[in-house]
Amino acid sequence: MNAESLDGRLLFAIPKKGRLYEKCIELLAGADIQFRRHARLDVCLVKNHPIALVFLPAADIPSFVGKGNVDLGITGHDVILEANMQAHVSEELRLGFGKCALQVQVPEAGPIKTVQQLAGKRVVTSFEVLAGEYFGRVDAELQLAGDAKTKIEYVGGSVEAACALGLADGIVDLVESGDTMRAAGLHAIATVLDTEAVLIKSKEQKHPQHASLIRLITSRIAGVIAAGRYVVCEYNVRRDKVHDATAITPGRRAPTISPLDDEEWVAVSAMVLKKEAADVMDRLAAIGAEDILIFNLDNCRV
Ligand SMILES: Nc1ncnc2c1ncn2[C@@H]1O[C@H](COP(=O)(O)OP(=O)(O)OP(=O)(O)O)[C@@H](O)[C@H]1O
Numbered sequence: 613m614n615a616e617s618l619d620g621r622l623l624f625a626i627p628k629k630g631r632l633y634e635k636c637i638e639l640l641a642g643a644d645i646q647f648r649r650h651a652r653l654d655v656c657l658v659k660n661h662p663i664a665l666v667f668l669p670a671a672d673i674p675s676f677v678g679k680g681n682v683d684l685g686i687t688g689h690d691v692i693l694e695a696n697m698q699a700h701v702s703e704e705l706r707l708g709f710g711k712c713a714l715q716v717q718v719p720e721a722g723p724i725k726t727v728q729q730l731a732g733k734r735v736v737t738s739f740e741v742l743a744g745e746y747f748g749r750v751d752a753e754l755q756l757a758g759d760a761k762t763k764i765e766y767v768g769g770s771v772e773a774a775c776a777l778g779l780a781d782g783i784v785d786l787v788e789s790g791d792t793m794r795a796a797g798l799h800a801i802a803t804v805l806d807t808e809a810v811l812i813k814s815k816e817q818k819h820p821q822h823a824s825l826i827r828l829i830t831s832r833i834a835g836v837i838a839a840g841r842y843v844v845c846e847y848n849v850r851r852d853k854v855h856d857a858t859a860i861t862p863g864r865r866a867p868t869i870s871p872l873d874d875e876e877w878v879a880v881s882a883m884v885l886k887k888e889a890a891d892v893m894d895r896l897a898a899i900g901a902e903d904i905l906i907f908n909l910d911n912c913r914v
């Protein structure tokens with residue numbers, strides 16, 4: 613595929629592998645962005661929009677988008693800061709996956725218990741910019757200068773092995789469940805950053821003709837994300853309890869209240885956050901609501 617065949621298409625960067633890949637593919641399907649990726653090809657044309665998907669390492673996406681080579685991208689908030697691209701990209705949507713924390717970790721059995729005790733020693737990381745800034749601040753607080761400063765060393769992966777191999781006194785790496793950290797005999801002593809996947813666009817307006825397509829794709833993706841966060845709750849309740857019921861399910865704007873054949877009762881329908889659905893059902897049951905139903909959303913625009 614050459615540059616001409618991209619023919620003025622909007623370029624949308626997607627992580628080519630790793631933790632964010634599968635979720636991104638689900639998101640594209642939910643937004644009805646149709647494509648077929650041929651084996652080993654990192655650029656592919658979208659069938660139903662003037663878009664080309666570019667599959668890149670997550671860590672490279674901020675600079676491609678920031679420099680305006682690519683119009684839109686999905687990557688981690690952490691790698692945007694690590695690439696120092698926060699001034700050049702705008703984070704349009706938080707996507708609710710790829711959630712983890714960049715943490716300072718040390719051997720659980722070792723003598724170091726605090727970041728101040730680790731300062732001045734050897735720290736291995738794949739996030740040398742963020743770790744460097746973090747320990748720069750700690751060093752300054754402790755007035756460490758010259759050779760006494762914390763030594764930050766870069767490795768590309770398997771960071772957790774560094775302490776056991778005698779390469780480091782501590783590390784800075786991502787933690788989600790903590791399984792990797794615990795398996796390596798490490799524990800966290802500080803959090804540098806919380807992160808999740810984000811949809812980013814270039815602040816370089818290199819292709820202003822794509823602005824409306826970017827808005828369309830952003831709103832479709834926002835719809836898919838919202839559909840995953842909300843459920844629809846429907847129930848019947850006595851008319852004299854409507855006030856209590858709407859306090860429990862206020863909906864996004866207001867609940868839909870419909871009459872029933874029975875004059876003393878109404879049907880109520882409202883969107884509810886998925887994570888609150890069980891609690892909402894308990895509270896509705898407690899005020900005498902009946903036939904409480906929860907429906908998943910396939911997609912929505914809210
Ligand atoms: N364990 C995790 N849980 C949630 N999100 C994560 C996790 N690890 C990484 N991420 C997020 O995904 C982004 C890309 O990391 P990932 O490890 O998937 O890429 P990679 O290192 O290029 O791929 P691979 O690990 O397969 O070589 C990270 O910058 C972070 O935002």
Ligand SMILES: O=P(O)(O)OC[C@H]1O[C@H](OP(=O)(O)OP(=O)(O)O)[C@H](O)[C@@H]1O
Pocket residue numbers: 630631769770771772785786787788789790791792793
């Ligand atoms: O807290 P956990 O749930 O165990 O997740 C954390 C691990 O996930 C990431 O590694 P990944 O699987 O991407 O491998 P990598 O180190 O090769 O990048 C990260 O670098 C940690 O090692």
Ligand SMILES: [Mg+2]
Pocket residue numbers: 630
């Ligand atoms: Mg990784």
